[in-house]
Amino acid sequence: MxxxxxxxxxxxxxxxxxxxxxxxxxxxxxxxxxxxxxxxxxxxxxxxxxxxxxxxxxxxxxxxxxxxxxxxxxxNHLSYDAARAQQVTTSTLLLGMNAISFQVACEARYALERSCTALAAERRTDALLDRMRTEIDTQSTPDLSDEAFCASDVGFHRALVDCAGNEVLSYHLAGSVEAMQPLMNMITFTARSRAEIIDLHRAIVAGLEIRDVASVDRALATLEAYTITLGQSVLKARATR
Amino acid sequence: MxxxxxxxxxxxxxxxxxxxxxxxxxxxxxxxxxxxxxxxxxxxxxxxxxxxxxxxxxxxxxxxxxxxxxxxxxxNHLSYDAARAQQVTTSTLLLGMNAISFQVACEARYALERSCTALAAERRTDALLDRMRTEIDTQSTPDLSDEAFCASDVGFHRALVDCAGNEVLSYHLAGSVEAMQPLMNMITFTARSRAEIIDLHRAIVAGLEIRDVASVDRALATLEAYTITLGQSVLKARATR
DNA sequence: GGCATTTAATTGTCTGACAATTATTTTGGC
DNA sequence: GCCAAAATAATTGTCAGACAATTAAATGCC
CATH class of the missing domain: 1.10.10.10 (Winged helix-like DNA-binding domain superfamily/Winged helix DNA-binding domain)
Structure with missing residues (x-):
C-alpha cells in the first residue's frame, strides 16, 4: 500500500x-x-x-x-519454548504498563483457560493427570513459600492445558496464562485459601479422570470466582489500611 | 542461580x-x-x-x-497494538517453522475463540454488532479477492472477541487468531463455501444480538467443522493431483 | 511579543583498524 | 601413511574517531 x-x-x-x-x-x-x-x-x-x-x-x-x-x-529454528518465553516477556510488560485491574486480568485468564476443557477431558492422559497430582502434593506442603506455591500453580495449569493434546493451543494458552501470573501474585495466599484452591485442583483432576467436562468447567468457574474474591479482599484490606 | x-x-x-x-x-x-x-x-x-x-x-x-x-x-509505552503485532510475528513464524497440520491449527483457533462467547453475549454493544455486519457485507461483495475475504474474516473475528469487553482477553485472542490466519489461508474459498461461512457469521451476530450463548457456540462449532472439512478437501485435491 | 538565526546536544552513519574465535589446511615428526 | 601441532583464512566482536542529520533551546533582531 x-x-x-x-x-x-x-x-x-x-x-x-x-x-x-x-x-x-x-x-x-x-x-x-x-x-x-x-x-x-x-x-x-x-x-x-x-x-x-x-x-x-x-x-x-x-x-x-x-x-x-x-x-x-x-x-534460527524457533522452538515452542523460545516463542513462549518471548510472548511472556512482551505480554508481562504490556500488562505491567497498562494498569490492568485484577478483575479484568483474572476474567481473561480463566476465560482463556476454559477454552481447553472440552479437549482436555477427551484426551487427558494418565501421565498428565499424575503431573497434576504431583503439583497438588507440592502445593499441600506445609511452610511452602508463596513463590513456590505460585510456581506449582503455574505447573498445574500448564499440565491442564497440555491435556488438550494440541501443541498450538498449549503454546498460546501457556504463554497467556503465564504472562498474567505477576498480576495473580498480588494475592498472598493464606493457609485457608490454599486449602480451598487445592480442593478445586483436586476437583479438576477428578473431573478430567472421568472425562466430565461440565465438572471441570464448574471447578474452574469456582476457582475464578474465588480468586476474584481473594483479590477484592486484598484490595479492601489495602484501602482501609 | x-x-x-x-x-x-x-x-x-x-x-x-x-x-x-x-x-x-x-x-x-x-x-x-x-x-x-x-x-x-x-x-x-x-x-x-x-x-x-x-x-x-x-x-x-x-x-x-x-x-x-x-x-x-x-x-516505550507498550501499546496493545504494538504488543499484538509482535506476538503475531513470533507466533506466525513459530507455526510456519513447525509443520503444523491444518486440523491442529484449526482446532486451536476455534477453541481459543470460543473462550470469549459467554462474555461476548453478555456485553456485546450495538456498535460492535454493526462492525460485524459491515464485515459480513464486505464478505458478500461479488468478485471479492481471496485476500480481501480473509482480511474481512479477521476483522469479523476481531470484532467478535472485542464484544467480550475485556481488553486483556481481546489482546490475547486477537493475537492468537491472527497468527493462525496464514494457516487458515491454505483454503481457497469458492463462492459456495463463502456463502456458507457468511451464513454462519450471520448466525453468530444474531445469537449475540439476543444474547444467546448456546447459539453462538453452535455457530462457531459448525464453522470449525466446516472449515476443517474444507481443509481436508483441499488436501485431498492436492494428493490426487 | 514574535519571528528568524544560531547553537548545542544527540542520534545515524561511515571508515579503518585490531582482537577473538574457529574450521580448514598445512606442516612436521614418526 | 598417520597423527598432532602449527599456521591460515574467514568471520564476528569491539574500538576509536570522524562527520552528517536532526531538533530543542537560546539568542538576536524587529
Whole structure:
C-alpha cells in the first residue's frame, strides 16, 4: 500500500528486508546469511549499520550468530519454548504498563483457560493427570513459600492445558496464562485459601479422570470466582489500611 | 542461580542490564536513558557496542530513539497494538517453522475463540454488532479477492472477541487468531463455501444480538467443522493431483 | 511579543583498524 | 601413511574517531 517509508533508519530497513525474507520463506531455517561484509556491499552501507540490523533480528530470535571461520548469521529454528518465553516477556510488560485491574486480568485468564476443557477431558492422559497430582502434593506442603506455591500453580495449569493434546493451543494458552501470573501474585495466599484452591485442583483432576467436562468447567468457574474474591479482599484490606 | 554467563557478547549483556532495569521498574515509561556517549562511559565500552545493545531493545519495542538535542532513548509505552503485532510475528513464524497440520491449527483457533462467547453475549454493544455486519457485507461483495475475504474474516473475528469487553482477553485472542490466519489461508474459498461461512457469521451476530450463548457456540462449532472439512478437501485435491 | 538565526546536544552513519574465535589446511615428526 | 601441532583464512566482536542529520533551546533582531 504505502510506499512512503517514513524515514526509518537504514539499519531498521535492512532488518525489515531480512525479516521479510525469512517470514516469506526465501531464507529457510538453518540457512546462513551472507557475511556482514557481503551484506554491507549488497546494501551499500557500512558494516556497523549491517551489524545493528542483525542485532535487531537476533533480539527477536530470528537469527543467531556464530563466530569464527564459516561462522556467520544463521536463520534460527524457533522452538515452542523460545516463542513462549518471548510472548511472556512482551505480554508481562504490556500488562505491567497498562494498569490492568485484577478483575479484568483474572476474567481473561480463566476465560482463556476454559477454552481447553472440552479437549482436555477427551484426551487427558494418565501421565498428565499424575503431573497434576504431583503439583497438588507440592502445593499441600506445609511452610511452602508463596513463590513456590505460585510456581506449582503455574505447573498445574500448564499440565491442564497440555491435556488438550494440541501443541498450538498449549503454546498460546501457556504463554497467556503465564504472562498474567505477576498480576495473580498480588494475592498472598493464606493457609485457608490454599486449602480451598487445592480442593478445586483436586476437583479438576477428578473431573478430567472421568472425562466430565461440565465438572471441570464448574471447578474452574469456582476457582475464578474465588480468586476474584481473594483479590477484592486484598484490595479492601489495602484501602482501609 | 547460575552466575557463569556463558560468554555473551558485551552488547547483549548491556541490553540485558537495561532490559532488567525496565522490567523491574527502575526505569519507568517515558524515562530517558543516558545518551549513548554516557552509556559508553558507564559501561566502559565503545559507542558502537552501546548502539547494538539499544537496537536490540528497540527491536523488542522496549525503547524508542529520537534524534536531535534532548533526543535520546526513551522507555516505550507498550501499546496493545504494538504488543499484538509482535506476538503475531513470533507466533506466525513459530507455526510456519513447525509443520503444523491444518486440523491442529484449526482446532486451536476455534477453541481459543470460543473462550470469549459467554462474555461476548453478555456485553456485546450495538456498535460492535454493526462492525460485524459491515464485515459480513464486505464478505458478500461479488468478485471479492481471496485476500480481501480473509482480511474481512479477521476483522469479523476481531470484532467478535472485542464484544467480550475485556481488553486483556481481546489482546490475547486477537493475537492468537491472527497468527493462525496464514494457516487458515491454505483454503481457497469458492463462492459456495463463502456463502456458507457468511451464513454462519450471520448466525453468530444474531445469537449475540439476543444474547444467546448456546447459539453462538453452535455457530462457531459448525464453522470449525466446516472449515476443517474444507481443509481436508483441499488436501485431498492436492494428493490426487 | 514574535519571528528568524544560531547553537548545542544527540542520534545515524561511515571508515579503518585490531582482537577473538574457529574450521580448514598445512606442516612436521614418526 | 598417520597423527598432532602449527599456521591460515574467514568471520564476528569491539574500538576509536570522524562527520552528517536532526531538533530543542537560546539568542538576536524587529
Amino acid at each position: 504505502k510506499s512512503a517509508t517514513p524515514e526509518k533508519s537504514l539499519s531498521a530497513q535492512i532488518a525489515d528486508a531480512i525479516r521479510t525474507a525469512i517470514v516469506d520463506g526465501r531464507l529457510l531455517v538453518g540457512d546462513r546469511l551472507p557475511s556482514e561484509a557481503e551484506l554491507s556491499d549488497q546494501h551499500g552501507v557500512s558494516r556497523a549499520t549491517v551489524r545493528e540490523a542483525l542485532k535487531r533480528l537476533a533480539a527477536q530470535s530470528l537469527i543467531r550468530t556464530e563466530r569464527g571461520a564459516f561462522g556467520g548469521a544463521f536463520v | 547460575k552466575s557463569a554467563t556463558p560468554e555473551k557478547s558485551l552488547s547483549a549483556q548491556i541490553a540485558d542490564a537495561i532490559r532488567t532495569a525496565i522490567v523491574d521498574g527502575r526505569l519507568l515509561v517515558g524515562d530517558r536513558l543516558p545518551s549513548e556517549a554516557e552509556l559508553s562511559d558507564q559501561h566502559g565500552v565503545s559507542r558502537a557496542t552501546v548502539r547494538e545493545a539499544l537496537k536490540r531493545l528497540a527491536a523488542q519495542s522496549l525503547i524508542r530513539t529520537e534524534r536531535g538535542a534532548f533526543g535520546g532513548a526513551f522507555v
